[in-house]
Amino acid sequence: MTAVPAWQRMSWPAADFSRIPYSAFVDPAIHQAEQERIFRGPVWCYAALEAELPEPGDYVVTEIGDTPVVVARDLDGVVHAFVNRCAHRGTLLVRTPRGRARDFTCVYHHWNYDLRGNLQGVPFRRGLEGKGGMPRDFALADHGLKRLKLASYRGVVFVSFAAAVEPLLDFLDQPMRRFLDNIFAKPIEVIGYVRQRIPANWKLYYENLVDDYHGIMLHPFQATFGIARATQEGGSIMDAQGRHRMVYVVHGTDSEDDAKAGYEGTTTYNTGLTLHDLSIADFRDEIGDGRAIHMCAFFPNLLVQRLSNTLATRQIRPRSAGVYDLYWTYFGYRDDDPALRLVRLKQINLVGPGGLVSMEDGEAGRLLQLGIKGDHKDAHSVIEMGGVGDVPKVADHLVTEVSVRSFWKNWCELMGVGPATPTARVV
Numbered sequence: 524m525t526a527v528p529a530w531q532r533m534s535w536p537a538a539d540f541s542r543i544p545y546s547a548f549v550d551p552a553i554h555q556a557e558q559e560r561i562f563r564g565p566v567w568c569y570a571a572l573e574a575e576l577p578e579p580g581d582y583v584v585t586e587i588g589d590t591p592v593v594v595a596r597d598l599d600g601v602v603h604a605f606v607n608r609c610a611h612r613g614t615l616l617v618r619t620p621r622g623r624a625r626d627f628t629c630v631y632h633h634w635n636y637d638l639r640g641n642l643q644g645v646p647f648r649r650g651l652e653g654k655g656g657m658p659r660d661f662a663l664a665d666h667g668l669k670r671l672k673l674a675s676y677r678g679v680v681f682v683s684f685a686a687a688v689e690p691l692l693d694f695l696d697q698p699m700r701r702f703l704d705n706i707f708a709k710p711i712e713v714i715g716y717v718r719q720r721i722p723a724n725w726k727l728y729y730e731n732l733v734d735d736y737h738g739i740m741l742h743p744f745q746a747t748f749g750i751a752r753a754t755q756e757g758g759s760i761m762d763a764q765g766r767h768r769m770v771y772v773v774h775g776t777d778s779e780d781d782a783k784a785g786y787e788g789t790t791t792y793n794t795g796l797t798l799h800d801l802s803i804a805d806f807r808d809e810i811g812d813g814r815a816i817h818m819c820a821f822f823p824n825l826l827v828q829r830l831s832n833t834l835a836t837r838q839i840r841p842r843s844a845g846v847y848d849l850y851w852t853y854f855g856y857r858d859d860d861p862a863l864r865l866v867r868l869k870q871i872n873l874v875g876p877g878g879l880v881s882m883e884d885g886e887a888g889r890l891l892q893l894g895i896k897g898d899h900k901d902a903h904s905v906i907e908m909g910g911v912g913d914v915p916k917v918a919d920h921l922v923t924e925v926s927v928r929s930f931w932k933n934w935c936e937l938m939g940v941g942p943a944t945p946t947a948r949v950v
Contacts, residue, residue: 542903544899548724560937565640565937566688569681573619590606605668606671610631614631614818624750626638641663698762718848719848732924747794750774750831809832825838830870853867907924
């Protein structure tokens with residue numbers, strides 16, 4: 524009889540996922556199980572933007588969980604994805620982050636593959652002067668790279684390892700597709716990349732992405748300069764399964780007096796903060812919806828953001844139970860006028876490892892990991908802001924963290940753990 528792993532016996536004292544055991548963030552066995560059950564499981568993971576592959580032969584390398592992956596556009600213009608691992612001895616095949624090629628050759632023994640992942644050449648396959656070589660029944664067609672399912676929506680490329688995974692349109696669901704329709708309404712072009720390594724568990728960052736409550740408290744720049752405040756009009760919506768969450772804040776829907784009163788007793792709204800160049804906090808309402816914050820987190824590894832006039836994707840790449848990498852891809856629209864493009868480039872300083880807004884997110888994760896790494900047995904987080912019980916799919920305010928509970932509901936279903944009789948529903 525096989526013993527049940529310790530992590531599957533974690534204590535879940537609240538049936539509505541309002542209590543999360545800290546061991547979920549520190550156990551290496553959980554990290555390993557997540558690779559199979561989530562990142563290589565029956566979900567769609569973000570891999571790239573088609574705008575990164577504008578021409579035949581273009582490719583980017585990425586990671587889905589801990590698995591290296593290549594996304595490439597073949598010479599006929601079709602996009603493919605495959606594991607970045609030579610079929611011969613497992614060598615990392617493509618070693619540069621992005622580029623253009625006609626094929627890929629392994630540096631170790633020079634096995635060669637086309638842009639679809641098919642093996643097309645093995646040096647000395649027939650031996651040399653009648654000696655050595657591969658067996659006579661060795662077939663190139665049997666030794667291609669491991670291909671992944673690939674689907675794209677509005678130029679956002681998702682991949683899945685699962686043989687049976689729901690259609691991408693169903694996985695995204697209509698509210699999230701409308702968000703992508705909005706952000707990718709026009710052709711885009713990539714304008715920059717940034718990456719950072721954060722000493723924290725990846726789930727702490729995903730919690731952050733779906734937590735409205737932190738956004739109105741952690742970021743003094745946003746509150747002080749009017750980008751996002753609790754006193755402004757805002758809210759969020761989830762898909763039917765509660766896997767993904769979109770949040771928005773409407774610029775200019777409060778006054779400075781509203782902000783002073785709403786944040787009284789906190790240090791988040793800080794009139795002592797000043798800027799030499801106020802334009803970095805400007806908001807140009809490009810589409811007329813007034814949303815200076817318009818972001819969507821897609822389970823399990825993606826955020827698509829519009830923060831003021833900065834457009835970007837953020838991809839989560841877990842490395843261990845206590846470390847993840849965050850990859851930022853900044854983009855603009857092809858028809859940006861020079862002034863707007865300059866604004867986008869300037870406002871990159873808001874988001875990224877040293878961003879005036881987002882640097883606190885990485886530090887919060889680090890502090891969380893430090894706080895829970897020691898005596899965490901039988902200790903749990905408390906997730907009750909916005910209420911307990913069922914999880915409302917729509918919120919018309921920002922003083923809530925119910926989407927965090929919905930994240931854990933989906934995580935538990937995939938991991939095969941959780942309260943003995945879960946009660947929370949997305950309603």
